Amino acid sequence: MRNAARAVVLSCFLPALSSLAFAQVSGIVSLAGPGANPDYAERPPVKISTLTATYSVNSLVLDAETGAVISGGVGTAAITPNANANANAAAGNDDRFDIDERRPNKPTIDGLNTLATFDGAFVGQAGPSAGTDFRFTMIGNDPRRGGTTVYPANVDEVSLQLLNADGSVFQTVSYAPFEHLTLESPNFEPLNYTSGHGVEYADAIHRAEFNSVRRENWHTLMIPKVVNKTTITVPFFVNIQLKNGNIIQARSYFTGTASDGSTFVLMLSPLFNFFFDNEVVNEINLGNFTTNGINITAFPNTYLFSLNVNNPNVPGGCCTLGFHTYFLDGVFPESRWVTEYASWISPGIFGGGFQDVTALSHETSESFDDPFVDNPTPNWQFPGQPANSTACQNNLENGDPIEVLPNATAAIPIKEVNFTYHPQNIVLYEWFEMGATSNALNGAFSYPDPVLTHSAVPCPQ
Structure with a gap:
């Protein structure tokens, strides 16, 4: 998620794609799979008043990079008061947690109506940033105080109705087959880790990185609840405006079949950005997404591709x-x-083991450690790169450093559902300090597996 001048959707730096063959759709012949080229970007905060209120997809013209509406939309989006902002978390699965001291989930930053956070800092120990303070805001209450902060995990399950060029329905790709496995995944299931027993995955990571200062009963807990099941209609083509002002018609999506028979969908990222923004505003207005919660739009095998300007009918x-x-x-x-x-x-x-909840674990851990996408770090080099590589970032996005590695994921079996999950290993904040040692649990730099055995390397100047 490299800082970039352009505001584009986050693209993961992934291991190579397996061989993909895209299905023939309405006369379009099968296509070879695209390369998984490294691409770093961030999804910046979204100001609701910049979004379009009403629209017809067929008349829309979207910006080629951001998905912003150039024309075809009417009015600006608005929100209704969030009646659920202080609601108690509601259970969405069958698990129960032992909470002996509950901390309030209320805003801790003056001037914000949001979830509970705590602040901290570390000092860079190497490179040009040696001796520089780096402050951060993370989800949870102060680990030194202990207790459990409970957050609703508001899950909006999104299905996709894919249209042919003539407007008829080609296929509907549903999230339903993955609902139960998502809710019972390590993201929400109480499991035993070296950092604690009966804890969720992101909490286990949080506890490992603050091991030297936290109280034993310190937890950051999510209670999942499916708040809505939505179907988004995806047109066959969409109008895109390029940087030079020209407007082209581009394919919106392609489909293929995974080894388990499931359909996967590749969607043009500007169109996805548009759908995502509007879906989030809808859920806010319905009271389903709350300021005191972690709000998740869950998609079924839906991956984003960038516009191919030279051939917009190929991803x-x-x-x-x-x-x-x-x-x-x-x-x-x-x-x-x-x-x-x-x-x-x-x-x-x-x-690289990227499957089931790899993406959900990656994004949830990053939401925990960088909820407002503004925690800075020394400029660090991606692991596994040549010594002179300038593939670098300077933010506390704790999923990114490991996603480039062949052993990025951990295998965690859950007997209750007879399923082995593959959440991503995550770097601990001590990795960003660039120090010789780590104050985290067992001196680790990553968790739960010791994928990284030393701290970050400064980016070559």
Whole structure:
């Protein structure tokens, strides 16, 4: 998620795609799969008043990079008061957690209406940033105080109705087959880790990185609830405006089949950005997405590709699996809705163990450690790169450094559903310090597996 001048959707730096063959759709012949080229970008915060209120997809013209509406939309989006902002979390699965001391999930930053956060800092220990303070804001309450902060994980399950060029329905790709497995995944299931027993995946990582200062009963807990099941209608073509002002018609999506028989969808990223933004605003207005929660749009095998300007009927670079950001209303006190897009990943589509909840674990851990996508770090080099590589970032996006590695995921079996999950290993904040040692649990730099055995390397100047 490299800082970029252009505001584009986050693209993951992934292991090579497995061999893909895209289905023939309405006379379009089968296509060779696109390359998984490294691409770093961020999904910036979204100000609701910049979005279009009403539209007809067929008349829309979207910006080629951001998905912003150039023409074909009417009015600006608005929100209704968030009646659920202080609601208690509601259960969405059958698990129960032992909470002996509950901390309030209320805003801890003056002027914000959002979820509970705590602040901290570390000092860079190497490179040009040695001796520089780096402050951060993370989800949870202060680990030194202990106790459990409970957040609703508001899940909006999105299905896709794909249209042919003549407007008839080609196929509907549903999230339903993945609902139960998502809710019972390590993201929400109490499991035993070296950092704690009966804890969720992101909490286990959080506890490992603050091991030297936290109280034993410190937890950051998500309670999942499916708040809506939505179907988005995806047109066959969409109008895109290029940088030079020219408007072209581009294919909106392509489909293929995973090894388990599931359909996967590649969607043009500007169109996805548009759909995502409007879907989040709809869920906010319905009271389903809340300022005190972690709001998740869950998609079924839906990956994003960039526009191929030279041939808009063939996918460009691929594939984005997820991103996190927040939506804001732009008034004070400012309301912020921390939000994720994550795709379920069927087996055999990607290499490197990327499957099932890899994307959800990646984005949730990043939401925990960088909820407002503004935590800075020393400029660090991606692991596994040549010594002179300038593939670097300078933010506390703790999923990114490991996603480039062949052993990026951990295998976690859950007997309850007879399924082995593949959440991503995550770097701990001590990795960004660039120090010789780590104060994290067992001196680790990554968790739960010791994928990285030393801290970050400064970016070559």
